[in-house]
Amino acid sequence: xxxxxxxxxxxxxxxxxxxxxxxxxxxxxxxxxxxxxxxxxxxxxxxxxxxxxxxxxxxxxxxxxxxxxxxxxxxxxxxxxxxxxxxxxxxxxxxxxxxxxxxxxxxxxxxxxxxxxxxxxxxxxxxxxxxxxxxxxxxxxxxxxxxxxxxxxxxxxxxxxxxxxxxxxxxxxxxxxxxxxxxxxxxxxxxxxxxxxxxxxxxxxxxxxxxxxxxxxxxxxxxxxxxxxxxxxxxxxxxxxxxxxxxxxxxxxxxxxxxxxxxxxxxxxxxxxxxxxxx
Numbered sequence: 001x002x003x004x005x006x007x008x009x010x011x012x013x014x015x016x017x018x019x020x021x022x023x024x025x026x027x028x029x030x031x032x033x034x035x036x037x038x039x040x041x042x043x044x045x046x047x048x049x050x051x052x053x054x055x056x057x058x059x060x061x062x063x064x065x066x067x068x069x070x071x072x073x074x075x076x077x078x079x080x081x082x083x084x085x086x087x088x089x090x091x092x093x094x095x096x097x098x099x100x101x102x103x104x105x106x107x108x109x110x111x112x113x114x115x116x117x118x119x120x121x122x123x124x125x126x127x128x129x130x131x132x133x134x135x136x137x138x139x140x141x142x143x144x145x146x147x148x149x150x151x152x153x154x155x156x157x158x159x160x161x162x163x164x165x166x167x168x169x170x171x172x173x174x175x176x177x178x179x180x181x182x183x184x185x186x187x188x189x190x191x192x193x194x195x196x197x198x199x200x201x202x203x204x205x206x207x208x209x210x211x212x213x214x215x216x217x218x219x220x221x222x223x224x225x226x227x228x229x230x231x232x233x234x235x236x237x238x239x240x241x242x243x244x245x246x247x248x249x250x251x252x253x254x255x256x257x258x259x260x261x262x263x264x265x266x267x268x269x270x271x272x273x274x275x276x277x278x279x
Contacts, residue, residue: 032077032150032194033057033211037067037093038112039086047080050139051146055173055186057213064088068096068103075210076107078149083113083124091127098128108149112137161196164243164258166235168196182238187212188231195244195254204251228252236261 034051038044039062048058059074061067064085071079079097083090090111097103111124114135121132131145151170161168167176173189175182184192190212195203205224213223232244241258 033074033213034059034146035067035070035074035076035079036060037062037064037079037085037090038082039063039084040082047142051143053186054143055190056146057190057211062086064090064093067093071097071103071107075104077211078108078110078146080110080112080146081129083111083115083120091123094124094127094129110145110149112142161193163196163199164254164256165239165241166192166196166243168193177235177239180238182234184231184234187227188234191227191231192235195252199254199256202247202250202253207251 034056036044036048036051036058038047038060041062044060044062048060051058059070059076061070062085064087067079067081068088070076081090081094085093090113094109094111097107097109098105109129109131111129111132112135113120113124113132115124116134124132130149133142133145147170161170165177166182168174168189169176170193175184175189175192191208194208194212208224208228228244232242235243239258240261242261243255243258245253245255245259247253
């Protein structure tokens with residue numbers, strides 16, 4: 001198993017910094033919240049670090065019970081679940097998520113385990129896993145499996161989202177307007193993809209924090225508001241229109257039909273005032 005950890009570490013150190021501009025041939029979707037469940041601490045932390053560098057919000061636990069406890073608190077989009085855990089077998093954890101009404105049955109589950117027999121794979125899938133990945137594995141394959149599972153959360157499951165005149169390629173990790181690429185940081189890209197996956201919905205700061213950031217973030221921070229503000233300004237500067245609208249007292253809305261900009265700052269006048277006070 002040490003070989004797996006070494007492979008992951010070498011891949012992580014060659015990745016781009018989390019706040020580096022995205023563009024070119026990226027490898028991830030990078031907008032969802034993931035839970036890594038593995039009792040091999042070094043491997044779990046290495047996998048989490050690699051996924052965070054691709055823009056995902058990632059939490060880590062090392063036992064089945066901790067995983068179930070965390071799933072009752074946070075809305076995870078995908079669980080990377082090892083089968084050999086110190087307390088509750090991963091198959092039981094998977095079955096509980098799928099059958100207990102206290103848990104969200106739509107949560108994606110990727111079993112990541114050294115159990116490599118056909119029988120083990122069949123049992124895992126029958127228990128409700130969405131996919132099954134055998135250790136040792138290459139980081140590129142893990143990333144592709146994660147990307148494919150999370151893509152199912154978007155309308156039609158397409159790799160390219162097109163909303164409000166913007167085109168966002170989840171596989172290449174690029175954003176463009178009229179064939180001109182817009183340079184964003186990894187977190188801004190993650191935030192924009194979540195917005196574009198939910199056009200016209202009012203998204204609260206709490207919901208954005210739950211899906212775009214992980215539990216390491218202070219829930220009382222103004223990070224969401226600041227990141228929305230910088231993303232909004234970058235989009236406005238590149239497109240000449242406003243895509244993100246502040247809904248005072250509720251959150252933000254990504255507009256399927258962007259609005260004309262009313263002032264020279266790159267924002268609508270009402271959004272300037274709203275951004276100062278927050279949603």
